[in-house]
Amino acid sequence: MPTHDPPRPSPPSPRTYPRWTIALIAMALILHLNYWLWDHDGIVMGLPVNFLYHVLLSLLLSGVMLLLVRRAWPAYLDDEGPE
């Protein structure tokens, strides 16, 4: 147990992973199921609609991950002092 608090670069977050991260991930999971485009056979930008949907979703996921590592990066990970 460390007897002193490590210096923190940003205001300490109350939890290792804030609640909104869970909401964000839940949203991504729901979007992934893509129940609404299953039977569409249109072709947009050269790709079948539901293929394009998932490709765009993958691109969006990069943004989601960016939010996670920027806004919800657990502080203890960057603390590399001796135990």
Add this chain to the structure above:
Amino acid sequence: MILTVIVLYLAVVLSVGLLAHRRSRGTGEDFYVASRSIGPFILLMTLFGTNMTAFSILGASGEAYREGVLVYALMGSSSALIVPLVFYFVGTRMWWLGKRHGYLTQVQFFRDRYGSEALAVGLFAVLVILLLPYVLIGVKGGGDALAAVTGGPGVGLPSWVGSLAVCSVIFIYVTFGGMRSTAWVNTFQTTVFMVVGAVAFLVITRSYGGLAEAMEQVRRSVPQLVMVGQDRHTLLTMASYLLVPLSVGVFPHIFSHWLSADHAKSFKTTIVLYPLCIVVVWVPSVALGVIGNIDHPQPFAGPILVQLILENSGGVLAGLLAAGIFAAIMSSLDSQTLAVGTMFTQDIVRPYAFGGELPEQKQVLYSRIFIVLFLAAAFVISQITTRSIFSLGVWSLSGYAGLFPLVVAALYWRRSSATGALAALVTTAVLWTVLLVRSQSVEGVYTIAGSGVMPVVLIVAGSVTALVIGSLARPALDPAAVERFFPPAGRKSREIGLRMALGAPKAGISKLVLGQGLRPAGWGLAMGFVLAYLPARRASRIDPVAALRAE
């Protein structure tokens, strides 16, 4: 021409591997985890390359040829979502623990965390056994790819040539350079198969008058291939495929790459760019597989992607394609081989044959010997087995996914115990074996009672249930001993201190902490039951007449 390109490619791979070896510091830690010095870019490329196998190129295009664009949704898209999340929640914390306690293998961590030898040995056995079919896919895939590119069965090179080439090259750079060579070579190989995929995609779609025109032709001839809504692929299949990529949280070869990172923040690049890498590799693979239907009505025997390349381009591209396939295969096989060598030495030889006392040079020597033996065994087995092992791939992943709850519990659930972990391990092993045996009597894709629910769901649900019940059935581990494996509590311990200072009774504090520990357990149980209930309900609704007619 094709052969020249491949030989050149293998020569470059070897030189990159040997160049990395020159940076070696000669220590055990250097051999196993590159002295924990790998930066963000190489970490991304090597982790991604390790996860992409022969399946991601040959298998995905073949599946897309048969099933259509749905394959991207089921496999590419679910990896793009789950894999970076696993790196974020599990990878970084494993890295942190590895650095803090000097771990080199998963078994070392689990042995420490739960203090159970039975769990350590059992886990070692299951991890290695599940890796075998996965490794065989690579060795066999290399042989098949080379045979197909050089002209197919009877005309081209015999399959053993490619398998032997793959094994020999890996043997050289992995035994020499360990983790650093593996990471460097993987970075090169990942670049190669990304570029080759893009080039193949451009060349082939152009010869069909562009992507839009090609897809239009497919829609006219086989419309269901451009839709996701096929009968068999219900919402349940879509949801259950999300569990398959959880396996990356358990792969021994991914674990050792995690440990090789220099800082936690090096993971950020990998986490953010992983979905983009998936797009770069999977979109060409799936799209070309679908387009294959234009000139080749189903069924088509042999790799459709190789066929398209041979028809639409010259020898250089075919050679590059083979190099790209080799790259995808070898960038997984090298990491797997290194991981097995590390595990045999660190988890079995060192603790059991030498009581933990083994000089570093000797450790590395033993690892090299195991790497040679393992590759030789993989080559021999790949030559004598005749059955298609491609289909075993998803089984290998499902087994690893079944162990994922164990990893999560070890990292996030203080109350989990050795009994729970062992129960989850045994449950996974038993369910995996039973379902695998049952699947042998079913044509095509096996789902639970034909419901669309993949076996992985039952395995994960069983594992979670066993873990929770087993853990709660035994008294908790000593909290002081467990605390070593969790991030410094910071705020929480301050909160508790404050409450105690204000006169909160000890019982109240215990209740608070216990409640917080039990909540995830409750969620786990609830999830397990829902996951198990859904297929059960579906199964009970099957119309017996329709089901029998389907036989």
